[in-house]
Each structure stands twice: as structure tokens, then as C-alpha cells.
Amino acid sequence: MTQLTTPTPTARPAAAPSAGSRAAAVGRKLRTRLLHIVPVLLLVTFGSMLLVDLTPGDPAATILGESATPDQVAALRQQLGLDRPLFVRYGEWIAHIAQGDFGRSIRSQQPVLDAILERLPVTIELAILAQIMAFLVVIPLALYTAYRAGGRADRLANVVTSGLVSMPPFLTALLLVFVFALSLRAFPATGWVRIADDPLGNLRSAFLPALALALTELAVLTRVLRSDLIATLQEDFILSAKAKGLPTWYVLLRHALRPSSFSLVTLAGLSLGRLIGGAVIVETLFALPGIGQLLVNSILAKDAVVVQGVVVFVAIVYVALNVLTDVFYTILDPRTRVTGA
Amino acid sequence: MRFLRSRGGAALAAISAALVLLAGCGGSTQGGADEPSGPPQSGGSATFGVTGDVSGTFDPAKLLSVSGTIADGTVGSLLYGGLVETDPKTQQVVPVMAKSLTSDDGTVWSLVLRDGLKFSDGTAFDAAAVKLNWERHADPALASGARGVASSFASLEVVDPTTLRITLKDINFQFPRSLALFAVNWIASPAAIRAGTLGENPVGAGPFLLKERLRDDHMTFVRNPAYYDAPRPYLDQVVLRPIPDGAQRLNSAATGQLDGLVALTRNDAVQGEQQGLQVLSVAMSGGTSMYFNFAKPTSGDVRFRQAMRLAIDNAAVSEAVEQGNGPETSTFFAPDTAFYDQAAAFPKPDLAAAQKLIDEMAAERGGPISFTFLVDQRNEQLGTAVQTQLAALKNLDMKLEVASQFLPTQRQASGDYEVSVQNNFNLDPEPRIGLLLQPGNARNFLRYDNPEMTAVMQAGRATQDLEQRKAAYRKFDEIVNRDVPWVLFLRANPNVLWDGSKLRDISVFEDGIVHWDRVWRAGT
Numbered sequence: 001m002t003q004l005t006t007p008t009p010t011a012r013p014a015a016a017p018s019a020g021s022r023a024a025a026v027g028r029k030l031r032t033r034l035l036h037i038v039p040v041l042l043l044v045t046f047g048s049m050l051l052v053d054l055t056p057g058d059p060a061a062t063i064l065g066e067s068a069t070p071d072q073v074a075a076l077r078q079q080l081g082l083d084r085p086l087f088v089r090y091g092e093w094i095a096h097i098a099q100g101d102f103g104r105s106i107r108s109q110q111p112v113l114d115a116i117l118e119r120l121p122v123t124i125e126l127a128i129l130a131q132i133m134a135f136l137v138v139i140p141l142a143l144y145t146a147y148r149a150g151g152r153a154d155r156l157a158n159v160v161t162s163g164l165v166s167m168p169p170f171l172t173a174l175l176l177v178f179v180f181a182l183s184l185r186a187f188p189a190t191g192w193v194r195i196a197d198d199p200l201g202n203l204r205s206a207f208l209p210a211l212a213l214a215l216t217e218l219a220v221l222t223r224v225l226r227s228d229l230i231a232t233l234q235e236d237f238i239l240s241a242k243a244k245g246l247p248t249w250y251v252l253l254r255h256a257l258r259p260s261s262f263s264l265v266t267l268a269g270l271s272l273g274r275l276i277g278g279a280v281i282v283e284t285l286f287a288l289p290g291i292g293q294l295l296v297n298s299i300l301a302k303d304a305v306v307v308q309g310v311v312v313f314v315a316i317v318y319v320a321l322n323v324l325t326d327v328f329y330t331i332l333d334p335r336t337r338v339t340g341a
Numbered sequence: 342m343r344f345l346r347s348r349g350g351a352a353l354a355a356i357s358a359a360l361v362l363l364a365g366c367g368g369s370t371q372g373g374a375d376e377p378s379g380p381p382q383s384g385g386s387a388t389f390g391v392t393g394d395v396s397g398t399f400d401p402a403k404l405l406s407v408s409g410t411i412a413d414g415t416v417g418s419l420l421y422g423g424l425v426e427t428d429p430k431t432q433q434v435v436p437v438m439a440k441s442l443t444s445d446d447g448t449v450w451s452l453v454l455r456d457g458l459k460f461s462d463g464t465a466f467d468a469a470a471v472k473l474n475w476e477r478h479a480d481p482a483l484a485s486g487a488r489g490v491a492s493s494f495a496s497l498e499v500v501d502p503t504t505l506r507i508t509l510k511d512i513n514f515q516f517p518r519s520l521a522l523f524a525v526n527w528i529a530s531p532a533a534i535r536a537g538t539l540g541e542n543p544v545g546a547g548p549f550l551l552k553e554r555l556r557d558d559h560m561t562f563v564r565n566p567a568y569y570d571a572p573r574p575y576l577d578q579v580v581l582r583p584i585p586d587g588a589q590r591l592n593s594a595a596t597g598q599l600d601g602l603v604a605l606t607r608n609d610a611v612q613g614e615q616q617g618l619q620v621l622s623v624a625m626s627g628g629t630s631m632y633f634n635f636a637k638p639t640s641g642d643v644r645f646r647q648a649m650r651l652a653i654d655n656a657a658v659s660e661a662v663e664q665g666n667g668p669e670t671s672t673f674f675a676p677d678t679a680f681y682d683q684a685a686a687f688p689k690p691d692l693a694a695a696q697k698l699i700d701e702m703a704a705e706r707g708g709p710i711s712f713t714f715l716v717d718q719r720n721e722q723l724g725t726a727v728q729t730q731l732a733a734l735k736n737l738d739m740k741l742e743v744a745s746q747f748l749p750t751q752r753q754a755s756g757d758y759e760v761s762v763q764n765n766f767n768l769d770p771e772p773r774i775g776l777l778l779q780p781g782n783a784r785n786f787l788r789y790d791n792p793e794m795t796a797v798m799q800a801g802r803a804t805q806d807l808e809q810r811k812a813a814y815r816k817f818d819e820i821v822n823r824d825v826p827w828v829l830f831l832r833a834n835p836n837v838l839w840d841g842s843k844l845r846d847i848s849v850f851e852d853g854i855v856h857w858d859r860v861w862r863a864g865t
Contacts, residue, residue, distance in 0.1 A: 058751070060484075063397070063484050063486065064484060064486055064488060072481070072488055072489065075481050076484045079484070107396060107403075108397055108398055108403075108540075109397075109398060109403075109540060119556070177589075177592055181592060181596050182592055182596065185596060188593070188596060188598055189589060189592035189596045189598065190590075190592065190593045190598065191558065191559075191598060192555070192558050284585060284586065285586060287584040287585065287586070289555055289557035289558035290557075293557045294557070296585075297393070297394070297557070301396070
């Protein structure tokens with residue numbers, strides 16, 4: 001999504017822009033990105049409605065259960081408006097969304113926005129915890145393995161991260177449950193404790209699912225950051241810093257890390273969005289009351305109104321994170337305030 | 342107490358009990374209940390794993406059927422109790438909040454309620470409340486899952502505060518079974534109905550009250566002090582935890598997060614038993630079966646269906662799908678159920694006889710017999726096991742079509758299949774098997790039409806006398822073995838598992854809903 005010209009780490013900005021021009025550049029970028037949201041949202045919401053419509057099953061039959069006659073099912077379809085063409089239903093839905101009305105669940109009659117907001121804290125907390133866990137490992141590991149590239153630790157880290165990347169999240173989750181819940185009895189196998197009820201219990205209930213999400217992310221992020229760091233460490237300014245006698249940790253953290261972080265920031269921004277939208281498997285496996293489980297249950301019940309609402313929400317989060325990522329570039333590298341699209 | 346007894350003399354009370362509940366595993370309790378374990382103690386809490394959250398709201402009109410396989414059944418029973426229930430030991434419908442339900446002619450029924458019933462809001466649970474609830478279910482705007490049952494009423498008349506006269510549109514001596522199976526069994530407070538708050542703040546007369554809910558995480562119920570059957574319930578609190586994955590429910594029990602759980606597969610029950618849990622399995626007749634479309638040339642040929650029956654070895658299918666842990670499947674009616682008849686066993690596997698039938702058809706048609714076996718993803722393993730066995734037959738070409746979860750059911754309903762699979766398990770042939778075999782009925786996706794079978798099912802439906810019903814279903818077995826409308830592969834017996842050191846006096850009704858008002862916690 002980002003349209004950046006990748007800067008060469010050795011290049012230096014020609015002149016520091018003023019605070020006013022910096023704000024104007026960020027404002028331009030925000031406006032452009034916000035305009036991009038509209039077609040993206042239209043595309044994904046229509047696509048999701050189409051997919052829900054194409055999946056077999058009839059929400060009316062599901063609601064009425066096995067005692068219903070075909071006439072009763074047909075009557076409910078009409079009552080729910082399911083007998084009307086897809087485009088008509090989509091148009092009506094868009095019109096309601098434009099007025100801030102996400103509609104109500106076909107099955108539970110709960111307002112969709114309430115349903116999302118009720119589950120949002122769980123998913124957000126999981127995503128943030130997973131990201132924190134990943135970064136706690138990624139930065140030191142990537143710095144060390146890049147600094148000692150080709151060494152024993154680097155090779156071992158490569159093997160481990162390759163393994164983690166190739167493991168599907170459900171397998172990771174099951175292994176974590178087996179080791180930490182069933183064998184060590186250190187964490188619960190399922191369930192959620194609200195932070196307001198018991199902060200420590202909340203962390204215990206979130207640890208395994210967040211770790212399951214973090215492991216895949218950290219493997220990808222470590223490999224990306226390591227590669228960028230290895231390239232940066234070959235640059236003259238690093239050699240120059242070393243020649244000045246600066247300590248290694250200082251060179252790595254202050255000189256090498258920042259210019260190597262572009263890919264990391266891009267991926268981290270995208271992965272946060274992916275974590276929010278993609279917690280489906282982990283939330284189902286750990287029986288967590290988050291957005292992922294809401295989505296799964298709504299798809300199974302063919303509750304298109306809820307599915308649409310969740311899709312819109314996730315799309316907004318995804319696009320917003322993209323915008324934030326772009327804005328963050330302008331902080332990481334002032335040249336993008338001028339050259340960034 | 343007179344219940345389900347025709348005034349004409351047919352004595353349903355004489356129905357002899359046939360034990361149903363299996364004790365097929367070491368940690369299992371016998372019969373439908375835990376071993377007696379001393380006087381019940383009041384207090385304490387139980388946390389129980391169910392297969393999901395409620396499918397709609399807490400309004401009875403939005404809860405689906407009275408089944409332990411979904412959360413709706415347990416939740417509805419906790420909140421609303423029930424007018425009647427089916428005892429899985431005897432398959433007999435017995436009164437709970439009703440005092441009796443009687444009919445002379447199968448059309449006009451008299452429902453008499455217990456005296457002094459109260460909803461938890463203090464209002465009277467009377468015949469007018471039942472009438473109001475049932476009329477709601479019939480309202481199309483409400484889209485109730487029990488609308489089919491409510492639509493079968495020609496009229497409802499409040500005779501006195503505890504008596505409701507129900508006139509059905511058609512004769513049905515098995516009406517109490519429909520009442521027990523669907524949400525019409527749960528009566529909510531008319532005051533709460535009128536207030537329009539029932540969905541989130543349910544008011545019933547069941548043993549527990551809803552205290553708190555976090556959707557998809559837990560539902561907490563606390564004891565109803567106004568419950569009619571004091572000193573029950575014994576527990577102060579029941580927490581239901583929706584955990585969709587069966588293995589994770591077991592894991593949660595292993596880590597002490599759950600005191601008990603529902604297990605839908607025999608494998609899960611066996612694993613739970615290995616974990617030291619007590620297991621109570623409800624024997625259900627029927628199960629996962631191969632169904633034939635009688636309207637298609639190949640599957641409509643009785644020789645083909647008989648060949649399938651003879652070629653498929655259920656033991657091998659069970660070995661492939663459930664590691665041989667499943668109950669036996671030699672008859673349609675499960676052993677120890679009222680209509681079980683060992684003499685009605687399906688023919689034993691006979692590949693040579695099956696080959697002869699297929700060869701005969703192939704010779705007539707001038708080529709090999711081809712057909713498609715439509716299964717959903719959950720039954721792919723079953724489909725593959727069947728395909729492997731049928732590969733032994735020459736002149737037969739089976740294609741396995743694996744479709745997404747709901748597609749086979751849709752295609753069955755529309756008749757767009759030759760051979761397919763469905764999980765159809767029941768405590769009694771009525772009402773579901775009766776509808777499945779009724780010509781012209783929407784549920785008859787087999788397109789089966791045999792007047793002899795129709796008469797037999799009608800005979801089973803039209804009497805309350807057990808011996809007459811047994812006679813009817815012996816004939817049913819004969820016709821099933823002759824016509825082969827399905828090939829039964831696996832039984833699907835729901836299981837309740839619990840930690841016997843914590844929970845006592847577990848018993849179930851219907852297909853495995855725990856009597857939570859009777860359960861107590863040890864050491865409280």
C-alpha cells in the first residue's frame with residue numbers, strides 16, 4: 001500500500017524541513033490515504049456479502065430450526081429481506097452504514113456495533129500483547145544474529161524461525177496448550193478473564209493465545225530485520241562509527257537499527273491489522289470472546305449483517321494502520337515528507 | 342399422578358422401562374444417573390463446558406430445540422425448567438412443571454399444571470401464561486424455532502388457572518414428544534414478555550436465574566430461591582462455558598477449569614474417561630447413515646441399496662472413523678431402548694452377495710454402475726472409509742464428493758443428490774423418523790413412498806400403548822431391512838462427562854441435558 005521511495009541509508013537529508021512543512025506533508029498523506037479507504041471498504045464489503053451469499057445454507061432455515069415447514073422458512077426469508085437481489089440488499093446496507101447504522105444481528109438482534117465493541121477489547125489486547133511479545137524477541141535477536149551473521153547462533157535462529165514460519169497457527173496453539181496448559185499446568189487451556197475482574201488472571205488467560213499469534217509474527221519479523229541489519233552493517237557510516245571507537249551496542253542501536261527498520265515498520269503495521277482480523281483460529285481454539293469468534297459464529301449462522309459489520313471494522317483498522325505506518329515513515333526518515341506519495 | 346394416559350384405557354403408565362443409558366466404559370455410571378452418594382449438600386458452584394453460546398437470545402422463542410448437543414437446551418432448562426421431559430431410560434415423556442397431559446382421542450389434550458407455580462418475578466405460572474407463550478411461538482414475525490409445533494394447534498383454551506385445553510389440527514398421540522423436544526416446553530413470564538426484555542433479561546420458573554453473561558465466554562446462573570421443587574436446586578451457581586472445540590473442552594477439564602462437559606463424539610468420551618472423568622452416554626437410535634434418493638435411477642433401485650448394505654462393514658467404518666470406539670450398529674434401534682429387537686439385525690456383510698446384485702444391474706444397463714456419494718467436510722473420513730470398502734466390488738464406480746458443511750443438507754432438501762450422509766439420531770421414532778418417511782413431507786428428502794411403511798408409522802403414532810408401538814416398529818424394522826432407505830454406519834450418542842470427585846448425582850434427560858437442579862457439589 002505504501003508508495004515510498006526506499007532511501008539509501010547512507011544518504012542524508014538535504015535540509016531539515018520546518019515544523020509547518022512537516023505538518024502539511026503529514027496532512028497531505030493523511031488526506032490521500034483517507035480517500036483510499038472508500039473504494040477499499042466498498043470492495044471488501046461487497047466481496048464479503050457476495051461470499052456469504054454464495055455459501056450454502058439458509059439463515060431462515062437455521063433460525064427456525066427443524067420444526068419449521070418450507071412455507072414458514074420462505075415467509076421468514078421474505079421478512080428478513082433475503083429474497084431480494086444481492087445488489088438491492090447491499091445498497092440498503094450501505095445507506096444505513098452511511099448513517100452510522102451497522103444494523104442488528106439477524107439471530108441475536110444485538111446491534112452489530114455493540115457486538116463488535118463488546119468483543120473488541122479481547123482482540124485488541126491479544127493483538128497488542130502478541131506484538132509486544134514479538135518485538136521483545138525480534139529486536140535483540142535480529143541485532144545479535146545480524147551482528148554475528150553466519151555464526152552458530154544465527155544458524156540456529158534461522159532454523160527455529162524457519163520452523164515457526166512454516167507452522168500453522170492452530171498447530172502452534174495446540175502445542176502451546178499441550179506444553180504449558182496440560183503438562184506444566186502453568187496457564188489455562190481456554191477462557192478469558194476480564195482485566196477489570198482480575199488483572200493477573202487476565203494476563204494468564206491472554207498469554208498462550210498471544211504467544212501463539214506472536215510466534216509466527218516474530219519469526220517473519222526477525223528474518224526481515226536481520227536481513228536489513230546485515231545490509232546496513234556493511235555501510236560506510238557504520239564503519240565510521242566503529243572507527244570512532246563507539247561501543248558495539250551503541251552502534252547497533254543508535255546507528256544501525258533505525259535505517260534498518262523500514263521493512264520492519266511496514267510489516268509490523270500490516271501484521272497488527274492481520275492480528276486483529278486474523279485471530280479467528282486462535283480465538284476459536286482458546287474459546288476467547290473476541291472479534292474472531294464473533295466472525296466465525298456469524299459465518300456459521302449466515303448472519304450476513306454481523307459478518308459485514310466485522311469486515312468493515314477490520315478493513316477500517318487495516319487501512320488506518322496503513323496510514324499510521326506511512327505517517328511513521330515521515331518520522332523515521334524526513335526525506336519521505338518530500339518524496340513520499 | 343396420571344400422565345399421558347388416555348381416558349379410554351390405554352395405559353401408558355404400564356410402559357415398561359427399558360434401560361437406555363450405556364455403560365460402555367470403565368468410568369461410566371450405570372443407567373441415567375450417577376451412583377447415589379449420600380444426602381445432597383447445598384452450596385457451591387459448577388462450571389460446565391458446552392458446545393457454544395446460545396444461538397439467539399434467552400427468549401424461549403429464540404432458543405432452538407431441547408437438546409444437550411447445543412447450549413440452547415441447557416440454558417433453556419436452567420432458566421425455564423420445562424413442562425415435560427423425556428426420560429432416556431424409558432423414552433417415556435414424564436411431567437416436570439406439568440402435573441399431567443392427557444387425551445382421549447389424540448386431538449384434544451388437557452394440560453394440567455402443578456399448583457402454586459411462580460415465575461421468579463413473583464407472577465403466577467398458570468394456564469394463561471402457557472397459552473400466551475404458545476401463541477407467541479406461532480407468530481410468524483417472531484421466527485420461533487418451535488413455530489412448526491405451535492402451528493399444529495387448532496385452538497388453546499384456558500379452562501381454569503391450572504388447566505389448558507389444547508386442540509390439535511390432526512390426531513397425534515405422540516404430541517407430548519413434540520412438546521418435550523421443542524422450545525414450547527419453556528414458559529416465560531408474561532410480564533417479561535410484555536416488557537419486551539426477555540431476550541437479555543429472561544424471567545422463567547426454572548431452577549436458576551441468569552446473573553451475568555459475557556458472550557462466547559461464559560454465562561453465570563444463580564439459584565432461583567422460588568423454584569417449585571425445594572430444597573432443589575442444591576448448587577448456588579452454575580457457570581456455562583461455551584467452548585466449540587471438543588478437544589479443548591477436554592483440555593479445560595484436564596486443567597481443572599471445567600467440572601464437567603458435553604462430548605459429542607465417542608472418541609472424546611473415551612479420552613475423557615482416560616482423564617479420570619465420569620461418563621454418561623445416552624443411547625440414541627439411528628445415527629450417522631448413508632441415505633438414498635429414491636427418485637434417482639441408481640439409488641432408487643433396491644438391488645443397489647441392498648448391495649451397499651451387504652458390502653459395507655460397519656466395524657471397519659467405525660475403526661477408520663472412531664478407532665473402533667463406537668457402540669455397535671447392527672440394528673436401527675439401539676440396544677436397551679424400548680424398540681430394540683435383536684432379531685431385526687441388518688444383514689451381515691456379504692461381498693459375494695453384493696457383487697451378484699451389482700453384476701445383475703450392470704448386465705441390465707450394459708456397463709458399470711456409477712454413483713456419487715455426497716458428504717460434508719465433517720464426514721470426509723467416513724466417505725473415504727466407505728469408498729475403500731466399495732473398491733472391492735467390480736462393476737461399481739463410486740465418486741466421493743466432499744462439500745462444505747451445509748451444502749449436503751441443502752442438496753438433500755432439493756433432491757439434488759444420489760447418495761448422501763446425515764446424522765439422524767433419536768430417542769423415539771416420533772416425530773423425526775415419522776416425518777422422514779412420510780410421503781410428501783418436506784423432511785422426506787429420501788423421496789420415499791411406501792404405503793406399507795406409511796401405515797406402520799401411523800400405527801406407531803396413533804397409540805400410546807407400548808406393546809402396540811413395539812409391534813409397529815418390528816414391522817418398521819422388517820421394511821427397513823427390505824427397502825434399505827438408509828445404511829446406518831455409526832451411532833451418535835451424546836455424552837456428559839464430569840469430575841466425580843466434585844459433582845454428584847448427575848442425571849440427564851432428552852439426549853443428555855443435565856438435571857442441574859439435582860446436582861450437588863461434594864465438600865461444600
